[in-house]
Amino acid sequence: MPTFATRACAVLSPMLSAREGDLLPPTQPRRMRFNNCSAEIAIPVPSPIPYLPHLNSSQVLSMGLAPLDAHRWIEPDATLPHWYAHKQDVRARLGSRVCRATPESLPAQREASTLLAAHLLRDHPATYCRAGTALHCGDYAIDFDEQHPEPLWAISLAVADDLLLLQPRGDEYVLTAASLCSPSHWRLEEKFEQPMSTIHGPIPGFTGALQPRVERFLQHLHSARPVERFNWGLQRGAALCARHAEADEGALHYRCERQTLSRLPGTGAILFTIRVYLCPLDSLSAVPGALQTLLQAIDACPPALAVYKGFERLADDLEALRGTYG
Numbered sequence: 001m002p003t004f005a006t007r008a009c010a011v012l013s014p015m016l017s018a019r020e021g022d023l024l025p026p027t028q029p030r031r032m033r034f035n036n037c038s039a040e041i042a043i044p045v046p047s048p049i050p051y052l053p054h055l056n057s058s059q060v061l062s063m064g065l066a067p068l069d070a071h072r073w074i075e076p077d078a079t080l081p082h083w084y085a086h087k088q089d090v091r092a093r094l095g096s097r098v099c100r101a102t103p104e105s106l107p108a109q110r111e112a113s114t115l116l117a118a119h120l121l122r123d124h125p126a127t128y129c130r131a132g133t134a135l136h137c138g139d140y141a142i143d144f145d146e147q148h149p150e151p152l153w154a155i156s157l158a159v160a161d162d163l164l165l166l167q168p169r170g171d172e173y174v175l176t177a178a179s180l181c182s183p184s185h186w187r188l189e190e191k192f193e194q195p196m197s198t199i200h201g202p203i204p205g206f207t208g209a210l211q212p213r214v215e216r217f218l219q220h221l222h223s224a225r226p227v228e229r230f231n232w233g234l235q236r237g238a239a240l241c242a243r244h245a246e247a248d249e250g251a252l253h254y255r256c257e258r259q260t261l262s263r264l265p266g267t268g269a270i271l272f273t274i275r276v277y278l279c280p281l282d283s284l285s286a287v288p289g290a291l292q293t294l295l296q297a298i299d300a301c302p303p304a305l306a307v308y309k310g311f312e313r314l315a316d317d318l319e320a321l322r323g324t325y326g
């Protein structure tokens, strides 16, 4: 099991270099409560949030795929130690509900781990360096032994992103491995080893509108042409691990997920990364038009999709927001 280790390389700096990216330094750490969790871990919140995908497209159901610059596969992050602590904490309490893999996925996990580590070392040298079988990530290190029994989990501790692997089974792609400590309302145990059609089954309108395109896209994804896409949503409270949305309480938050999809050339598996950004909804008032556009997107959402997205549950809060920004 990877553990915190001695400090090495460059100290993880909140002020990232131009080469390392342009994320803003975090604001004051805030206390965050995780559903299913007794512990609280302070996660710094970038302010303002770096992505507001609803400004680019008002459509909730869209492919939204864009070419990904391979140098930005994983984006630089000033808050890595917090994610490390968050992941260890969630895994200790939820076990296989947030981390599991089929035995057959091991070669693909190894390939994903090797490629991600190579990317981190090459493209974020101020944060990552390697010493023997340890991958140092600023202030801490993870075990990067090639024979690690859980390579996807191990490398996931070096990044903020959740990591999932898809592999072909019959005509469809199936979820075969995951380190998923910050899911939105969905549960890994219900999706594991399921095909994309089943995974996206609960989303109203998905099967007809998007499923065939998603399947075609996955079949044709080329290792030289990775892509990124974004999802956005609202939730009460700031839980990164939001498996039980109905139990949420607290202020309204905007949740953005930056997702990437990459074909691993050796095994042919697809690596799906998900980086969650959460910020208090009212902080969007600092961005001209952001709340107005959000309300318009919510109003334009078909009824069934609005229920799926939880907008109905949040109707009172949204009404109050409308009074100010509508």
Ligand code: HEM
Pocket: 060, 061, 062, 063, 064, 065, 164, 166, 175, 186, 191, 199, 200, 202, 203, 210, 214, 217, 231, 232, 233, 272, 309
């Ligand atoms: C081209 C690729 C993909 C597209 C266009 C896509 C699109 C979407 C969209 C539009 C949603 C609804 C999100 C929302 O607005 O709340 C969604 C949900 C979801 N997606 Fe994907 N997705 C893709 C790939 C994947 C992959 C590779 C996985 C791997 C497991 C995945 C797992 C999920 C899950 C678990 C949900 C939530 C389903 C639920 O509510 O139970 N997606 N996806």
